[in-house]
Amino acid sequence: MAQQAQTVQRSSSSIPVRAGISLKTQHYKDILEHNPDIGWLEVHSENYMADGGPSLRWLEALRERFPVSLHGVGMSLGSTTPLDQNHLKRLVDLQRRIKPSVVSEHLSWSIANGAYLNDLIPLPYTEESLDIFCAHVIEMQDALKRSVLIENPSTYLRYEHSVIPETEFLLEVVKRTDCNVLLDVNNVYVSSQNHGFDPHTYIDQIPGKKVLEYHMAGHAKTEIDGHTIRIDDHGSSVCDQVWDLYSYTISKLGVKPTLIEWDSNIPGLDVLVGEAHKADAILAHHLVKEDTHAFVG
Amino acid sequence: MLSLAELQSAFCDVSLGGDTSILSDVIIPDGFAPEQRLQVHCNNTTILLTEALVTTYRIVHELVGEDFFTQVARQFIRAHPPATPCLFEYGAGFSELLRSLPALSEIAYIADVAQLEWQWNSAFFAEEAAPLSVEILAAISPEELEGHQLHPHPTTRLVTSAYPIKQIWDMHQDGADPDAGVNLDDGSEAVLIVRPHAEVELHLLSTNADILASCLISGATIGEAFGVLETTEDAAHLPVLFAELIATNMFDKIR
Numbered sequence A: 001m002a003q004q005a006q007t008v009q010r011s012s013s014s015i016p017v018r019a020g021i022s023l024k025t026q027h028y029k030d031i032l033e034h035n036p037d038i039g040w041l042e043v044h045s046e047n048y049m050a051d052g053g054p055s056l057r058w059l060e061a062l063r064e065r066f067p068v069s070l071h072g073v074g075m076s077l078g079s080t081t082p083l084d085q086n087h088l089k090r091l092v093d094l095q096r097r098i099k100p101s102v103v104s105e106h107l108s109w110s111i112a113n114g115a116y117l118n119d120l121i122p123l124p125y126t127e128e129s130l131d132i133f134c135a136h137v138i139e140m141q142d143a144l145k146r147s148v149l150i151e152n153p154s155t156y157l158r159y160e161h162s163v164i165p166e167t168e169f170l171l172e173v174v175k176r177t178d179c180n181v182l183l184d185v186n187n188v189y190v191s192s193q194n195h196g197f198d199p200h201t202y203i204d205q206i207p208g209k210k211v212l213e214y215h216m217a218g219h220a221k222t223e224i225d226g227h228t229i230r231i232d233d234h235g236s237s238v239c240d241q242v243w244d245l246y247s248y249t250i251s252k253l254g255v256k257p258t259l260i261e262w263d264s265n266i267p268g269l270d271v272l273v274g275e276a277h278k279a280d281a282i283l284a285h286h287l288v289k290e291d292t293h294a295f296v297g
Numbered sequence B: 001m002l003s004l005a006e007l008q009s010a011f012c013d014v015s016l017g018g019d020t021s022i023l024s025d026v027i028i029p030d031g032f033a034p035e036q037r038l039q040v041h042c043n044n045t046t047i048l049l050t051e052a053l054v055t056t057y058r059i060v061h062e063l064v065g066e067d068f069f070t071q072v073a074r075q076f077i078r079a080h081p082p083a084t085p086c087l088f089e090y091g092a093g094f095s096e097l098l099r100s101l102p103a104l105s106e107i108a109y110i111a112d113v114a115q116l117e118w119q120w121n122s123a124f125f126a127e128e129a130a131p132l133s134v135e136i137l138a139a140i141s142p143e144e145l146e147g148h149q150l151h152p153h154p155t156t157r158l159v160t161s162a163y164p165i166k167q168i169w170d171m172h173q174d175g176a177d178p179d180a181g182v183n184l185d186d187g188s189e190a191v192l193i194v195r196p197h198a199e200v201e202l203h204l205l206s207t208n209a210d211i212l213a214s215c216l217i218s219g220a221t222i223g224e225a226f227g228v229l230e231t232t233e234d235a236a237h238l239p240v241l242f243a244e245l246i247a248t249n250m251f252d253k254i255r
Helices: A002-006 A025-034 A054-063 A085-098 A127-144 A166-177 A185-195 A199-204 A240-253 A269-296 B004-015 B034-056 B058-064 B066-079 B094-100 B109-124 B134-138 B165-171 B209-217 B222-228 B235-247
Strands: A019-022 A041-044 A068-071 A102-106 A109-112 A115-121 A149-151 A180-184 A211-216 A220-224 A227-231 A258-260 B150-152 B157-161 B189-194 B201-204 B251-254
Touching (some): A019 A269, A054 A068, A054 A085, A115 B034, A149 A166, A166 A180, A180 A185, A211 A240, A258 A269, B034 B066, B034 B109, B094 B109, B165 B189, B165 B201
Parallel strands (some): A149 A180
Antiparallel strands (some): B150 B251, B189 B201
16 A cells, blocks of 8 residues: 555655655664655754754765655744744755755744743734734745745644634635645644544645645643643654544545654654554555546546 | 733743743633643643753763752753754753752762763764864974964864763763772863764873863964973873874864
């Protein structure tokens, strides 16, 4: 099944319509030595913005074998303060060095009072936020000379003065900046459970042609005073409900390159590759269906 | 209504352990107290930045234990949150905080180990450069050599301590003998860190080689650096100390 998906490349980005995995330092050697059957790799851009050193060398070596996606966690596009010009330059330099297939960032903010909080904090969805966020996406795209993907967040709180639905806010960003969407299916599920909305309705509001990548990950459940809150910790296997939502998402929005994310409690490479193959099988199943429709249609 | 700038400034304070009441009115409770929802974000910041510090200060973490490290990390994060999102650069000044803690005053080597780990980390991510070749040096006569300066390789770092910090470092590496001990009375050590090729290397320097290294790093000519050691018991061995430094590949240019 995986091989079937591998042969078909339909995305307008140049990563294959297959599953890729987060590249973790623990797996560098294993991947180079065993060349696992995975479609592509994604890294957090910030981890490779060094002047030199072994991490960059590993990434450059792996880049020879796999397409790479640069996924940023630190641009803080939603902050009211100006974008950090030095950080932007470092991303431009990394792009030049790695030649990624995709560059992405988050619909969130992380920097205030000169401090980077290492957290993807949601914005109140207001006209003020929209103007600031869009201006920063445009600035980032101009610096990189490319369109970027913006990822929907996992959220644990909502603001009283937030007046625009998240999907509408995200699509307005897409419209104003000509960026595309990285749809994190696990984030949709986590937010839907934390705030009590139907995740299918959220998916239904996103136009498939604007989505160029999916993210899949595990999340944690925490009890606070008898209430459950789900935390997007990327520290376990994807749960069954999120796999079901993934199938639903593909049926509605189409097959797309899919990342298996894993950032804490990192298991052996075989576990990540196993999850990737599970996603590949679902992609292949839907590819067959889409081909049949195309033939009939 | 708070402006976005006001909201973000207040949220930042809350994420770094400040009072949550300022934001209570802007968070929709929806089954939780607003403070509980904000606590999730405060935890994200504290836990993830602590993990970043554990990555850089792995041996200190092993030496002081999880509970103590977490407590000190929290104090550090709140006083010195990262200024940039590249967390491999985060943690400057952690050794100074450790040094200031009364609880560690009897085990001062912890702060020196932290300094060694910080400098190792900094060398790991520093710019690449070809080390100075021995052939270039060999082609210069000893008399002429005295007037030259040696430029330190971009990954060169020197850490000195009153304690045997390299022995402690070695004990905490993969494959170290679990029964091996370190005698803290073994005294001071000077460790030269350099990444001339792919990997970071640690060299334990002989007595006075650290002084020579320090002089050369700060821009003294070779003659001037030798002059500093002329009155020591190593005056007769200066070429040997010099050769020891050259062998570490700690320089990349001569001028």
